Amino acid sequence: MLKKTVLNSAHRTLGARMVDFGGWDMPVNYGSQIEEHHAVRRDCGMFDVSHMCPVDVVGADCRVFLSRLVANDVAKLQVAGKALYAAMLNDAGGVIDDLIIYFLTETRFRIVINAGTAEKDLAWMQAKVAEWKLDVSITQRRDGANALGIIAVQGPNARQKVWEVLPQSKTATEGLKAFFATEVDQYFIASTGYTGEDGYEIMLPAAEAENLWNALHKAGVAPCGLGARDTLRLEAGMNLYGQDMDETVSPLDAGLAWTVSLNTDRDFVGKSALTANGQKCQFLGLILLDKGVLRGHQQVITKQGNGEITSGSFSPTLQQSIALARLPLGVQIGDEVEVDIRGKLLKAKVVKPVFARNGKAVI
Amino acid sequence: MSNVPANLKYATSHEWVRLEADGSVTVGISDHAQEALGDLVFVELPEVGAHFVAEKEIAVVESVKAAADVYAPIAGTVTEVNQAAADAPESVNQDAYAAWLFKMTPDNAADLDALLDAAAYQAVADAA
Numbered sequence: 001m002l003k004k005t006v007l008n009s010a011h012r013t014l015g016a017r018m019v020d021f022g023g024w025d026m027p028v029n030y031g032s033q034i035e036e037h038h039a040v041r042r043d044c045g046m047f048d049v050s051h052m053c054p055v056d057v058v059g060a061d062c063r064v065f066l067s068r069l070v071a072n073d074v075a076k077l078q079v080a081g082k083a084l085y086a087a088m089l090n091d092a093g094g095v096i097d098d099l100i101i102y103f104l105t106e107t108r109f110r111i112v113i114n115a116g117t118a119e120k121d122l123a124w125m126q127a128k129v130a131e132w133k134l135d136v137s138i139t140q141r142r143d144g145a146n147a148l149g150i151i152a153v154q155g156p157n158a159r160q161k162v163w164e165v166l167p168q169s170k171t172a173t174e175g176l177k178a179f180f181a182t183e184v185d186q187y188f189i190a191s192t193g194y195t196g197e198d199g200y201e202i203m204l205p206a207a208e209a210e211n212l213w214n215a216l217h218k219a220g221v222a223p224c225g226l227g228a229r230d231t232l233r234l235e236a237g238m239n240l241y242g243q244d245m246d247e248t249v250s251p252l253d254a255g256l257a258w259t260v261s262l263n264t265d266r267d268f269v270g271k272s273a274l275t276a277n278g279q280k281c282q283f284l285g286l287i288l289l290d291k292g293v294l295r296g297h298q299q300v301i302t303k304q305g306n307g308e309i310t311s312g313s314f315s316p317t318l319q320q321s322i323a324l325a326r327l328p329l330g331v332q333i334g335d336e337v338e339v340d341i342r343g344k345l346l347k348a349k350v351v352k353p354v355f356a357r358n359g360k361a362v363i
Numbered sequence: 364m365s366n367v368p369a370n371l372k373y374a375t376s377h378e379w380v381r382l383e384a385d386g387s388v389t390v391g392i393s394d395h396a397q398e399a400l401g402d403l404v405f406v407e408l409p410e411v412g413a414h415f416v417a418e419k420e421i422a423v424v425e426s427v428k429a430a431a432d433v434y435a436p437i438a439g440t441v442t443e444v445n446q447a448a449a450d451a452p453e454s455v456n457q458d459a460y461a462a463w464l465f466k467m468t469p470d471n472a473a474d475l476d477a478l479l480d481a482a483a484y485q486a487v488a489d490a491a
Contacts, residue, residue, distance in 0.1 A: 017401070032456075033427050034402045227401060227428055293405050293425040314404040314427050321405075342423070 005050035006149045006206040010213050014223050021226055022116035024051040029225040036228035037316040040195050041359050044155035045224035046216050051115035054141040054148050054203055055122065058108050061134035066101060066109060068268050069128060071251055073261035077103035083179045083192055085259055087251045088121065089270025093277060094247040095254065097121050098239060100192055102181045110181075110188070112150075114241050118142065128269070141203075148188075149209030151202050153221060154232075156359055158199030162189075165215045173200065194229060196236025196357035231313050234322065237285065237354035243296055244283075244310040244324055250274060253326060254310075255283030255353055281307065282331060285353035286323040286339070287363065290346040294323035294339060301338040301345065304328035309339065317356040318363065324353055365395035365488055368460055372475055373484035374436040376418070379460065380478055388475070390436060391448075391463040392424060392455065395488040400426040403452035408444040409465055415439065417474065422464055424455065437474040439467035 002025040011018065016027035027048065029036060039045040057065065066074040072086035082103050088096045097117040102110045113121045122140055129136045141148045153162050163170040169184045173191075176182060178198075181190035188203040204212060217223060230240070237255075239245055245254035252260065252274060260274065286309065288294050294312030305328040312323030323339075331337070331350055338345040355363050367373070372380040377396035381389045397403065405425040415421050415435035422433035443466040448454055454462040469475065479487065 017398075028428070029401055032402055034404075037427075231427055291405065292407070293430060295430060314425075316427070 003051070005048055006147070006209045007048040007050060007213055010210050011048065011223075014217075016223070016225060019226075021051070024115060026051060027223070027225040028227045030223050033225065033227035033231070034316045036222060036224035037231050039222035040155045040197055040224060040228065040232055041317055041356070042156070043222070044153065044157040044161050044199075044220070045222040045228065046213070047152040047154070047224050047226070047229050048150075048213070049152050049201070050142075050149040050206070050209060052142075052150055053113045053115065053118035053121075054150070055111045055113060055125070056108070056139045056141060057111060057136060058139070059134070059136040060107060061136050062107055062109050065129065065132065065134050065136045067266055068132065069125065070099070070101070071260040071268055071270060071274070073264065073266060074101060074103070075266075077101070080104060081176075081180045081182050083181055083190060087256055087259055088124070089251065089268070089274075090247055091269060091273065093250045093270040093273030095241070095245045095249055095251055095256075096124055096247060098241050098245070098256070102190065104183075116242060147206040148203045149206045151204075151209060151213060151216070152193055152199065153202065153216060154193050154195040154197045154199035156198060158197070161216060161219050161221050162200050162202070164219050165212065194236075194238055195232035196238070197232075197359070231316060234311055234313055234324065235315050235317055235356040237324070237352075239324070240311055250277060250280070252279040253281045253283065255324070279329070281326045281328055283353060284325060284327050284331065284333070285351040285355060286312075286325050286337070286348040287318070287351055287355075288321035288323075288339065288346060288348045289336070292321060292341050292346050294321045294341075294348070299340040300325050300327060300348070301340065302328060302331050302335065304330040307331070315355055318361050322355050323348075365393070365398055366460070367393070367395070367481045367485045367488065369481045371460070372436075372478035372480065373487075374434065374478055375487055376434045376436075377488075378433060378436045380436045380475065382475060383466075386472060387442060387466050387468050388437070388439070389463045389466050392433060392459055393484070393488065394459045395491070396431070397456050397459045399491070400424065400431055401428050402426055403455050406449045406452045406455065406464065408446070408449055409441045411441050411444060413441050415441070415467075424452070433464060435467070436478060437467070438470040442466045442468055
């Protein structure tokens with residue numbers, strides 16, 4: 001039995017093509033994935049991401065708990081509302097999940113974790129609270145009476161559209177810098193996203209999600225499926241958990257070194273393994289020079305040895321196939337490499353792993 | 364609901380087949396197949412002159428989402444490929460029955476009888 005978000009019937013009314021996405025019945029597109037992709041780069045689109053799990057972390061020891069729990073340093077969170085992207089590691093330094101932490105007050109933080117990892121993440125967090133004997137309570141907000149829905153509104157016109165539909169939010173959100181959140185009435189509005197565009201992610205009581213979704217649709221916001229969400233995040237060079245990294249992969253080998261804070265005496269789970277193992281490979285972008293489509297698990301042949309594509313697709317913005325790949329140390333940006341696609345060796349160029357943001361190609 | 368023209372034959376692997384007056388067959392992917400794949404961005408066609416046995420991978424269609432093999436619906440030799448479909452893969456989304464992929468000369472014309480008619484294929488597509 002597939003799980004459904006509170007917007008399931010709204011998707012079906014809009015004629016969405018539904019797929020099993022990690023046990024969730026989710027829209028992959030509402031017609032054309034490429035048109036939805038362009039809508040976000042050029043205008044405004046919205047995504048139902050209510051399958052993701054908000055977690056409220058409350059108590060006197062929140063900061064101590066989070067500083068030991070994740071590889072990024074919550075000491076960077078000093079201004080109320082500030083958000084931090086972080087990886088939660090196991091003892092071997094592998095990534096249990098990647099998540100966003102919002103700092104609300106010294107005794108209240110909110111974390112958003114991935115859909116497919118929610119149960120194991122919550123169990124891990126609960127176990128750490130007990131092990132470290134901290135005054136922290138962990139409460140999931142995806143299911144049950146206090147469940148929240150999440151709608152991501154993304155694109156150059158996203159802010160205008162949200163203000164049109166929720167005029168009461170304008171004062172509190174118009175000065176919101178990137179990677180911040182604020183609370184307006186029952187809405188938790190964050191300037192975060194997974195597309196490389198401006199916009200908001202809005203959490204609200206699940207029972208009200210459909211009203212907001214319909215109002216945004218009426219205001220001209222294009223409903224977008226998880227298909228477009230994937231090509232948008234790929235173009236933006238953002239990792240997808242389970243594809244670009246998992247429990248067997250170090251964040252240092254998944255392009256997440258920028259989220260790992262090793263240079264203080266703060267201890268966190270996985271730190272000693274990261275320090276002992278160091279970086280084993282590089283996480284870089286590829287652009288296919290020949291015709292075809294790069295896909296996850298294809299072998300990359302370089303002068304320094306073989307690597308592997310972790311995510312690949314066709315980039316609607318670049319009109320070429322692009323990929324994220326783990327490549328041997330020593331491979332340089334600009335190198336030409338070969339990718340084995342169904343037994344044929346096709347040429348690709350190594351690039352920085354960011355392809356398009358803010359409506360434009362950046363390659 | 365996908366479109367299943369009554370004048371064509373179909374393979375369970377979602378190819379359509381049209382018997383031409385000269386005894387050759389024209390092959391493409393069904394409307395149901397293009398709809399399931401989503402926006403196509405790449406089409407790889409077989410070599411003219413190549414021979415394929417039935418159910419052998421003969422071409423590849425890739426959407427933004429996934430790659431899918433196209434199978435030879437019957438045994439035969441490729442006589443022509445539709446380069447226009449490879450140059451504009453979206454034409455297959457627009458009209459899967461106009462944007463054919465390749466033509467073959469069947470080894471044995473009677474093999475066509477084993478393919479599905481429109482009603483039988485509709486049942487396959489509905490169950491997918």
